[in-house]
Amino acid sequence: MSTTPSDSSNARREAMEVAEAARESAMTRPSLTADLFLGRFRPELVVPFPEQDEADRRRGDEIRSKVEAFLRENLDADEVDRTGEVPPRVIEGLRQLGCFGLKIPREYGGLGLSQVNYNRIIASVASHCGSTAVWLSAHQSIGVPQPLKLFGTEEQKKKYLPRLAKGEISAFALTEPNVGSDPARMEMTATPTEDGKAYVLNGEKLWCTNGNVAEILIVMARTPSKMVDGREKKQVTAFIVESKTPGFEIVHRCSFMGLHGIQNGLLRFKNVRVPAENILWGPGLGLKLALITLNTGRLTVPSATAGVAKQCLWIARQWAAERQQWGAPVGKHEAVAMKLAWMASHTFAMEALAEYTARLVERPDADIRLEAAVAKLFNTETGIRIADHTVQIRGGRGYESAPSLRARGEKPWPVERIYRDSRINTIIEGTSEIMHLFIAREALDPHLRRAGDLFNPKLSGGKKAKLLAKAAGFYAGWYPKQFLPLPVSIPSGMPGPLVPHLRFIGAASRRLARTIFGLMMKHGPKLEHRQGLLGRCVDVGVDLTVMAATCAYAMSLGAPKAGEASPVDLADHFCREARRRIAEAFRGIKTNDDRLAGKIAGDALEGHYAWLEKGILLAECEAATPAPSPSPRRERSGPQTLSPVS
Ligand SMILES: Cc1cc2nc3c(=O)[nH]c(=O)nc-3n(C[C@H](O)[C@H](O)[C@H](O)COP(=O)(O)OP(=O)(O)OC[C@H]3O[C@@H](n4cnc5c(N)ncnc54)[C@H](O)[C@@H]3O)c2cc1C
Structure with missing residues (x-):
């Protein structure tokens, strides 16, 4: 079935509306990152670094x-x-x-x-x-x-x-074959029974990790829509489902580039009857539940990636010291040394961010949704670069598998496996692109709340004038402030080399705030489509957040012990690198090739560059007829052995 432009814009609008309805409410608790986007750097939100009891x-x-x-x-x-x-x-x-x-x-x-x-x-x-x-x-x-x-x-x-x-194992089932980053368009249905005592689930869930071995799953499905103001409002509801329920079937165990030991599959629900008391939170709250779950849930990936980065650093620095080429250890050649330094300072920044966000969870007065997204985005993107640098520093051995290295008597450092296993992290639990959109949406929120309706073509002139007067009152005070060289109150005890970086955070956050405001004024509601511009703004906000967390973390660790190097050098190096990226992002907001890139992508999508694809054996393929091939269930020890698949 072909889709017309108006079909697709309706679908897009509908998806946006559902996603908006599922957003958490405005931030009322303090957030370092939210403030940075508004031109306010409040060091007291990060110094003293949150302590663990x-x-x-x-x-x-x-x-x-x-x-x-x-x-x-x-x-x-x-x-x-x-x-x-x-x-x-x-x-x-x-x-x-x-x-x-x-x-x-x-x-x-x-x-x-x-x-x-x-x-x-x-x-x-x-x-x-x-x-x-x-x-x-x-x-x-x-x-x-x-x-x-x-x-x-x-x-x-x-x-x-x-x-x-x-130890009964559980899984989170949101994604479907046609529903990935945009879960608002979920297809799986949950139909209430006539007596209202149960719901009947029908549909498929894809890539559900642990799904093939889970006893209990949290499953998001569409319940009947509501009519609000004459318009259909889609409802997504979360259910606790036991996998032994008749009609639940594991269709396929997926295999991947890495993480070969995970149990991840395509699950089918055919008339799966779930008692109404298994609804979690309430009817229609399923998407919001999924998004809130992911807000805290995605804090684990940043820690895991920081752990893997440490492993990479350990391997890379040993190899760089041991491997001699051109009369010196490879780590003494500047090209490799620079990679090592980058790995060390960025591993430190990853740990700072992972610790900062995790410790914030224990504080009832903090709103971590932006910081969690920043940590997911920064640590997964940085983690894969660190794994890549490790492959490069190991040279050919970085590409060779650990068993092969072991078989010929070499140290079986598993860099090749680490690289494959790490690649998924920028995709799961919100892709990097979606994290950019999520952060941008939250960063723009204070402006949209104050002045968003000014861009609403349906709003009458009178209402707009009132809104303008109200918003103008706020912006008359706020906007000029973003140009003032306001001082940053430097926390006492902040190591000297890090002080200029804190001052920079203050100035750059004001530049970021006025840049975002300027872009909103210039592009209006169309800014939503300028992902290149928004993405650069987000990247600035991300690096500023990480700089603040890294400086505060370095300060909290105190003076190094004898024979140990100082964390201040790592924080200093990280901040210098981050400042270069920030300068580049600001330059890209002013001058860029986004329009040309958009044209080229459009031509590519239309197939107008097919001539460029000539001269190779194309990976043309047809999907095989889907043949249900129930994967054999794992035999497991212990009392939680699964019942046979229905
Ligand atoms: C190993 C593995 C484990 C997983 N575990 C689970 C699990 O336990 N539970 C679960 O529910 N799901 C799980 N998933 C699914 C995972 O969350 C999705 O793969 C992810 O959300 C992205 O969806 P997609 O793959 O369909 O990509 P798509 O949504 O099709 O996106 C394709 C590309 O387009 C980009 N894109 C999409 N929309 C936009 C936009 N509006 N703007 C800019 N770019 C955009 C994406 O970032 C991506 O680069 C898992 C997947 C894998 C591979």
Whole structure:
């Protein structure tokens, strides 16, 4: 069926409306990043760096040491990569250690760890085996325990959390074959039964991590639309679904570039009857629930990527010192040395950001949705660059698999596997492009609230005039301030080399705020389509946030011990690099090739560059007739063996 331009613009408008309705309300609690976009740098939001309670740290470290000892002894990550299986005895061992209930409150049988401790444990597991970390994280970061903790009734919590804490595995099912970044257009349906006691689910969910082994899933589905002001309002509702329910089928286990040991699949729901009491939060709140779950859920990926970056740094610096070429260790050649320095300072920044955001979760007075998105975007993008630098520094050995290296008697550093395993991180839990849009939307929100309706063509002239008068009052004070050289109050004890960077953050945030305002004035509602411009603004806000977190983290670590190098150098180097990127982004906002790029992309989309694709064997293919090939369910030890697939 062909789509007309008006079909597609209606679909787009509808998707935007549903996504808007699912947004959380305005920020009322402080946010470092939100303020930076408004031209206000408030160092007190990051200095002193949020502290972790000492007793909490000790408890987390104790559990982490046990998990590390267990994995060192029992888990061969290359074997997982080769066989595509995390051995059942490893999963069982992790269950025994309480690893499937790390964040579940103690009253429900979990270990009740803080977000910081949970993240550190996942980071450590991820540094050893990405697949195993994903088993734990898909279950707890976004799987049933997280939304259940946030939105479940006491009855639902009592029913499910103890089972989940014991190690019944869960999954988060949002994505569908036709519904990826835009879940508002969900196709899976949940139809209420006549007596209203249940809902009947029909549809498919794709790429559901843990889905192939899960006992309990959180599933988002469309419930009947509501009519509001004569217009259909789509409803998405979240359900707790037990995989033993008749009609639930695992159609396929997906295999990927990396993370070979994860259990991820295409799931089919055919007349799956779910009791109405299994609705989580309430009818029509499913999309909002999914987005809020992801806000905290996506804090684990930044920690995991920081853990992997440390592993890369460890490998790269050893190899760069050991490998001699042209009469010197390769790390002494400036091209490699610069990569190493970049890796070290950016690993430090990743850790600073991951720690900052995780510690904020424990503070009731903080709004972390922007910082969480910044951490997801920055750490996943930086993480893959660090993995790439590590491959490069290892040279040919970076491209060779660990088993092959081992077989010929070399150190089996798994750089090739790390690279493959890391690549997914910029795609899952909100792609980098969607994180840019999310951050841009939140950054523009204060302006849209004050003056957004000025761009609304449907608003009458009288209403616009009133709005203009009201908005003008605010902007008459706010706008000129963005041009003033206002001082930044430098926290006492901030190391000297970092002080200029804090001053820079203050000045650059004002430049960012006036730039965003100028773009809104110039482009009006069309700014939404100028993703190149918005993306550069977001990149500036991201780097400013990371600079602030990195300086504060360096300060909090204090003076280095004898023989150790100072974190201040790392923060200083990171900030210098970030400032260069920021300058480049501001230049790109003024002068860019976005229009030409848009034309070229348009021509490419229309196939007008087919001549450029000549002279190769094109990867032409036809989809095979979908033949349901139920993947064999894993045999698992322990009491949670799954019932056969229906
Ligand atoms: C290994 C793996 C594990 C996963 N685990 C889960 C899981 O547990 N649960 C779950 O529900 N899903 C899961 N997913 C799905 C994952 O969240 C999606 O792949 C992701 O949301 C992107 O959707 P998509 O792949 O359909 O890409 P699309 O949405 O089709 O996007 C394709 C490209 O277009 C870009 N794009 C899309 N819209 C826009 C826009 N408006 N502006 C700019 N760029 C845009 C995207 O960023 C991307 O680069 C998993 C996927 C994989 C591969």
